[in-house]
Amino acid sequence: MKTYNLSLEPDPEIPRLQMLSVDVVEVPIVDVLQRGIHPVWTFEDPATLQEAFVERLNAVDVKIPHLEQLDYCGNVDALAQARYYQGKSPFQQLVEHLNHGLRFVSNLTYVDLLNIAREQLRKRWNRQTAYRMLSASHRDFDAMRSLVKAKDKRVKISGYADFDNYDLSEILSLDDFADHEQVLIREGLPVINFRTTDFLQRVVDNQGRLRLAERIPNFTLVHPPQMVYLRDSLLYYGEWRQGTVHLHPDLGRALSVRPKARELAQKWRTGEGEYCFTTTPARVDEMLASGDFRVAFPSLDYRRDRQPAKAQASIPGCRVDRYSVGGYLRENAAMGQFKDILREFGVSMSGRKEDLVEKIAQLAVTEYEQHEGELDAFFGDHRFVRIRTGSQETGRPFPVLENHLLRNMLLAMYVQKHLRANTILEADYSNETYDPLDLARALLQRNITIHGAFLPAN
Incomplete structure (x- = not known):
């Protein structure tokens, strides 16, 4: 079994701002069943994983009140119709998507944000940066020209193209834009959407493993483990209940699978049962490690309560005519x-x-x-x-x-x-x-x- 491990790492350019990092790590199935650690069992993810994660990101209590008032804690969206692509699951792609427009901070004030922006602008102050600041802070051509001529009366500017004739970084300074704080922040920072670093503790356990539910007690096992369900495949419905895993085979009408079901029950059970049997989470880990089973969590839904399917078996030859x-x-x-x-x-x-x-x-x-x-x-x-x-x-x-x-x-x-x-x-x-x-x-x-x-x- 595997799960996602989440952590925060410093932004390469601005270490005080932090980004999400995601890895895939091993997890025993007992931690999924009993503690709600999210299971990664296929290349895809449950559709509601992204929705639930983003819903928590947009919660009021993980936004920063004084920054939210200034519209620096905007809502984020899940990826639409994300599929496994270039070795990355939809959730891993979501993390990448979030890192393009979101940072996590601790005890960051508006003044801190403004100072960081100024520092970044000073580091890369050049003619391109100066022109972007000028055009972003002054809405029309006349206002832009007036500021430049006020700093240097020798310049001759009759159209927008003339600005390219001068190195504005030598004419203008960052102090000329001191009154344009929002422009300073927007141009100086890679992103302007923030959440508190406390968010991470809302979605992981003490080992950093993704956790969005109290428990995930229901799962299925398929033997043999092919992705395509074959005629002689055996489907088990599993449930974690009071410290024990209960496995019920879906026998249906096929008589051919019943000898195999008895054989598997005898091999893996820790209690009694010819077809349905009980076992331990550790034994389920062994079943998966054997390569003879494929695990899935088809009823896992983070947005609504879904009842898992039940195993069925038909009794042949039992019919009452009417x-x-x-x-x-x-x-x-x-x-x-x-x-x-x-x-x-x-x-x-x-x-x-x-x-x-x-x-x-x-x-x-x-x-x-x-x-x-x-x-x-x-x-x-x-x-x-x-x-x-x-x-x-x-x-x-x-x-x-x-x-x-x-x-x-x-x-x-x-x-x-x-x-x-x-x-x-x-x-x-x-x-x-x-x-x-x-x-x-x-x-x-x-x-x-x-x-x-x-x-x-x-």
């Missing part, structure tokens, strides 16, 4: 459908639609009486329980009257008559509320509907 009454003819069906059925049973197809509906009802009663014995035999051997009454709950067809044109209609009539307490479907119970013809009419007219799925009860 059944339902399929769709049957209703009065709103097209006349052609009624005629097709009547034709098959040799019943007259003449009359209006309501006449055809009545003929179907009478036909259903006739067919029901003919096949009631077959239905009694099937449901006498098979009891069912209705599990839901929602119209969307369906199942496979009951395996009876499979070639009958009015199969579902007859099943609907039977279920309605033999459904006890609206739940138990059995042949020995009979509801005499409807006679067969009234029941057939009610089903056709949608006064009664049969919903839900049925599970075998024996």
